[in-house]
Amino acid sequence: MRRGRSDRVGLHIPPFEAFLLLGGPVLFLVLFFVVPFLTMASDSVWTDKGELTGDFYAKAVADVFYWRVLLATFELGVWVTVCTALIGYPLAYYITFYLRDPLLRRLIYIVIVTPLFTSNVVRAFAWMLVLGRQGVVNKSLILTGIADSPLLLMNTRFAMVVGLIYILLPIFVLTVASILQGINRSLLEAARDLGAGAATTFWKVTFPLSLPGVLAGSILVFTLSVSAYVTPAVMSGGRHLVMPMVIFQQYLVSFDYHVGAVLSIMLLVMTLLLLGVNFYFLGRRGKVA
Amino acid sequence: MTRNRVLLAAGLCMSLTAGAYAQDSLVINMYTGVWGTNMKKCIFDTFQETNKVTLQLDQKVSSVTYTSLRQQKDNPQIDVAWLDGAESDQSWADSLVDAIDPAKVPNMKHVDKRALHQTDGKVYAVGTGFYATGPFQNTKEVKKKITSWFDLWDPALANRVVLPGTELSNFAPIFMFINKQLGGDSKNFEPAIAKFKELKALSYYPSSGVVASSIQSGEALAGAHYPNAIWALNDQNVPVEPVVPKEGVVAGDIRVHLVKGTKKKALAEKLIDHALKEEVLTCLGENLFIGPPIKNPKLSEKAKQRMPWGATGSLDNLVMPNWKEVGELKPMLIDLWNRRVVQK
Numbered sequence: 001m002r003r004g005r006s007d008r009v010g011l012h013i014p015p016f017e018a019f020l021l022l023g024g025p026v027l028f029l030v031l032f033f034v035v036p037f038l039t040m041a042s043d044s045v046w047t048d049k050g051e052l053t054g055d056f057y058a059k060a061v062a063d064v065f066y067w068r069v070l071l072a073t074f075e076l077g078v079w080v081t082v083c084t085a086l087i088g089y090p091l092a093y094y095i096t097f098y099l100r101d102p103l104l105r106r107l108i109y110i111v112i113v114t115p116l117f118t119s120n121v122v123r124a125f126a127w128m129l130v131l132g133r134q135g136v137v138n139k140s141l142i143l144t145g146i147a148d149s150p151l152l153l154m155n156t157r158f159a160m161v162v163g164l165i166y167i168l169l170p171i172f173v174l175t176v177a178s179i180l181q182g183i184n185r186s187l188l189e190a191a192r193d194l195g196a197g198a199a200t201t202f203w204k205v206t207f208p209l210s211l212p213g214v215l216a217g218s219i220l221v222f223t224l225s226v227s228a229y230v231t232p233a234v235m236s237g238g239r240h241l242v243m244p245m246v247i248f249q250q251y252l253v254s255f256d257y258h259v260g261a262v263l264s265i266m267l268l269v270m271t272l273l274l275l276g277v278n279f280y281f282l283g284r285r286g287k288v289a
Numbered sequence: 290m291t292r293n294r295v296l297l298a299a300g301l302c303m304s305l306t307a308g309a310y311a312q313d314s315l316v317i318n319m320y321t322g323v324w325g326t327n328m329k330k331c332i333f334d335t336f337q338e339t340n341k342v343t344l345q346l347d348q349k350v351s352s353v354t355y356t357s358l359r360q361q362k363d364n365p366q367i368d369v370a371w372l373d374g375a376e377s378d379q380s381w382a383d384s385l386v387d388a389i390d391p392a393k394v395p396n397m398k399h400v401d402k403r404a405l406h407q408t409d410g411k412v413y414a415v416g417t418g419f420y421a422t423g424p425f426q427n428t429k430e431v432k433k434k435i436t437s438w439f440d441l442w443d444p445a446l447a448n449r450v451v452l453p454g455t456e457l458s459n460f461a462p463i464f465m466f467i468n469k470q471l472g473g474d475s476k477n478f479e480p481a482i483a484k485f486k487e488l489k490a491l492s493y494y495p496s497s498g499v500v501a502s503s504i505q506s507g508e509a510l511a512g513a514h515y516p517n518a519i520w521a522l523n524d525q526n527v528p529v530e531p532v533v534p535k536e537g538v539v540a541g542d543i544r545v546h547l548v549k550g551t552k553k554k555a556l557a558e559k560l561i562d563h564a565l566k567e568e569v570l571t572c573l574g575e576n577l578f579i580g581p582p583i584k585n586p587k588l589s590e591k592a593k594q595r596m597p598w599g600a601t602g603s604l605d606n607l608v609m610p611n612w613k614e615v616g617e618l619k620p621m622l623i624d625l626w627n628r629r630v631v632q633k
Contacts, residue, residue, distance in 0.1 A: 065628055125502040132508045152448055154508065155492045234499055237492025238454035241631055249455055249627075252352045254620035255359075255379070 044261035060262045066246070070270060073242040076157070077226040080164045084221045085214060087165065088172035092213075093206075095173070096180040113170045123163070124234045131159055155237025163235040164225050171224070172217040179213025180206075215282065219275060226271055243267045314343040315556055318354040318370040320543065322497060323521060324577065328371070331572035332417075336563045342556065351376045351458055358385040358548065368551040369560055372414070373458040374612030375619060377406065377544045381413040386546040388413055393558040396565035401604065404542055404582030416542030417564055418579030419607060421597030422459040423538030425519045427510040429528040437534045438467060441511055447489035451500050451512035454493035455626055461619040462539050462610040463513060464626070470536055475614060478622065482629045504529055517578035520595050533599035533606070540597060540607035542582065580604055 013021065047053050060066055091112075099105045115123070130136050133150040141147040153159060183206065191201040229244040236242075243263060250260030319328050325348040333344050347367070349357070355376040357367060362385060372380060380386045388411035391397045397405065397415060404416030426435045431446070441450050453460045468474075468481035491509055494500040497518055503509040504519075505527055516531035516538070523529055545564055551557050563569065567583055574581040574588055578595040581588075582604075588596075598606040 065632070068632065124499050125506065128502055128506040128508055132506055134507060233454075233456070233495045237490075238495060239490070239492065239631065241627060246627065249623055252356065253455060254623055255352075255355070256620060 040261045040264055043257045044265055047258070056258045056262045060259060060266060066243075066263065066266065069241050069243050069246055070266065072240070073226050073244075073267070074270070074274065076160060076164070076232070076242055077222045079161045080168065080225040081218050081222045083161060084165050084168050084172045085218060088169050088217065089176055089210075089214065091169075092173045092176035092180055096177050109174075112173055115166050116170055123166075123231075127159065127163060127235065128154060131162070155235070155239055157236075157240055159235040159237075160232050160240065160242075163231045164228060167228075167231060168221045168224055171220050175217035175220060176210060176213040179210050179216075183209050219278075223271060223275075226267065313341070313556070314345065315368045315553055315560060316345045316347065316366055317560070318347045318349050318357065318367050320371060321348040321350060323518070324543070327573060327576040331569050331576060332560075332564045335569065336560055339563075340559070344560075355380055355385075359383065362550075365548050365550045367548050368553050368557040370546045370548055371417070372544055372546060374541045374544070374610070375458060375461070375616035377414045377546065378613045379616045380546065381406075381408070385549055386413055387549040387551075387554075389415065389547050389561060390558070393555075394562040394565065396562045396567075399567055399583050400565055401582040401584070403604065403609065404544075406544065414544035414546050415561070415565060416544050416582050417570060418573045418577065418581060419540050419542045419597060419604065420577075420579045421516055421538035421540045421607060422453065422463060422513055423516055423597070424513055424532045424534055425504075425511065425516070425529055426532060427504075427507070427529050430507070430510050435511060435532045435534065438470065438513075438536055440534075441513070442484070442488055444489075446511050448491050449508070449510040450488065450490050451492050451494055451503055451509040451514070452488075452490055453513060454495045455623045456495045459513075459515075459539065459541070460493075460626075461615050461622050462541070462612075464622055465610065465615065465618070466536075466539050466608060475618060478625055482625060485626075485630045516595065516597050520578055533602065537606060537608040538597060540609055541612070543579070580607070 044056055045052055045054065095105060095108055099108065118126075128135065131153040132138070135153070137153060138147070138150040141151065142149070187205055187209070188201055191205045196204065226242075227244055228242075229248055232240075232242045233245055233248070236245075244267075247260050247263050247267070250256045250263060317333070319325055319333075325346070329346060333346060336342070337344055347354075351371075351373040354367070354370050354372055358365070358370060358380055361367065362383075370380075370386070377386075389397070391412070394415075397412065400415060404419070405412050406414040406416070424435050424438060424441060433440070433443070433445070435441070440446075441452075453463060464478075464481055464485075465475070467484060468478050471480035471484055473480040491512075492499075492503065494503065497515070500509070500512070500514055501518065501522060504514075504522055505525075514531075519529050519531040545561050547554070547557055547561060567581075567586070570581040570583055571586045571588065573579060574586055574596075575592045578592060578597070580596050580598065594600045596602070598604065
């Protein structure tokens with residue numbers, strides 16, 4: 001029996017309509033990603049006199065200082081990703097499986113995304129009220145006798161991690177929650193019917209099925225952490241450096257576009273390499289499992 | 290037929306409007322925040338009213354304006370630009386700004402020579418007010434009066450001092466100033482590096498907004514900032530006051546420039562001339578507490594008390610950095626700072 005058009009897997013879109021559909025997004029990407037990227041890449045290899053050179057790369061790559069800053073950047077990214085996952089997963093899980101009231105669920109989502117709507121100055125002031133000498137954390141530590149005098153919490157690496165978690169948590173929670181919502185509940189019920197306890201059902205069924213969301217959320221959080229400028233600049237108090245701060249200095253303070261471009265490409269390549277290694281090992285683990 | 294006539298009339302109207310807009314409009318890059326607000330009040334609102342022109346005001350920090358000028362070098366969209374000292378000198382060196390003709394801008398004759406920035410007799414920038422960066426202190430919490438920049442190193446102020454970070458235009462001149470005070474020069478920055486390594490700073494702030502939060506919340510008790518910004522906090526009942534230390538305060542001026550290749554040169558010159566009127570410069574001094582670059586400005590008692598040189602000084606008391614040198618050394622200083630002070 002011949003299969004009709006309607007039996008074909010997938011949707012057939014005529015070429016002209018496909019062109020119209022894809023044209024916009026492709027044009028957007030070309031204009032706002034490809035063109036700026038190529039401009040930046042050309043700055044990294046062409047001198048002001050228009051001569052092709054590898055000197056900018058040679059100098060940057062041979063400089064231990066930039067590698068140290070890159071390492072500090074990735075350390076920050078790992079801390080932020082791990083902490084965001086540890087806080088965000090239970091939150092997403094609770095919203096998906098325990099929050100029955102749709103109105104309350106919407107309210108919680110609004111609360112979660114609120115940090116994205118506040119300005120950096122307001123956020124900086126808010127963090128001073130929480131992490132400052134007179135802040136809630138220090139007052140609690142002194143009241144409970146854990147500390148004798150206020151601890152220096154603001155303008156530290158700890159503050160940078162906390163500031164980034166605050167901003168990136170909504171992205172992780174929303175990504176994981178969307179995957180958790182798609183899990184077929186009958187699979188969980190089947191596990192329970194077959195004698196699995198709540199913990200076993202979670203670790204053997206729910207968590208493995210939610211891994212694509214955890215992976216996507218982690219990638220988003222990691223890449224946004226290592227490329228963040230404003231939050232690290234405000235929360236570090238200029239006492240710690242990450243690569244986006246050095247890139248900003250090169251572009252907008254020293255006006256050295258060549259070194260700025262090289263450092264931007266170093267950050268991009270190293271981030272892609274790290275993500276590639278991550279995908280490779282996760283893929284292998286998936287096959288073994 | 291009627292449809293065609295309507296379209297023709299609409300087209301004609303649009304082209305006439307566009308033509309009028311192009312003729313009587315200027316694109317101006319000026320400062321952000323309280324600076325921009327007062328520049329609008331003192332310079333641009335009055336110019337628009339008297340000349341019936343449209344001004345497009347782009348509020349940008351100096352470094353961003355300089356970057357825009359560089360990108361638009363072959364086809365400038367900006368007509369008039371305000372820049373800080375280092376970017377101003379760099380813009381002239383890069384041929385991004387034009388010489389200002391005193392015949393076209395007659396109000397230049399009122400302006401103090403220290404605000405006329407020139408090479409080979411060509412004026413490329415005119416200062417519209419002198420600002421400073423100097424120490425400040427919380428008058429309630431800090432009992433000992435700060436009298437020197439080096440009082441900021443007092444152990445009693447450990448982790449409570451804020452200073453401008455590398456992102457800000459006053460970072461390099463302050464670093465060079467401290468270095469000079471310690472016996473260093475433009476070839477030897479070791480004295481300043483060693484001194485800053487000792488400083489237990491709360492933060493090297495990246496913007497005025499962030500430092501204002503630190504001061505308002507009581508986290509920062511002393512440091513270095515623009516005196517006019519400290520007075521603005523004082524007006525909001527924050528117990529802080531600027532200090533004029535014995536070594537002096539590091540000054541600069543907010544400079545106006547005619548962009549090279551502007552298609553509206555005559556109108557741009559007219560605006561610059563307007564910005565240099567005595568009453569306009571006095572208005573900036575009165576509202577921003579910056580020193581007007583004219584002789585005997587008619588300022589209120591309150592403004593006189595709040596001038597960058599303090600209640601009793603004058604323009605002569607300001608320490609004027611060599612901005613050309615600052616611009617040239619800045620990348621190297623930031624690199625030194627990153628490697629030797631931040632990553633000790």
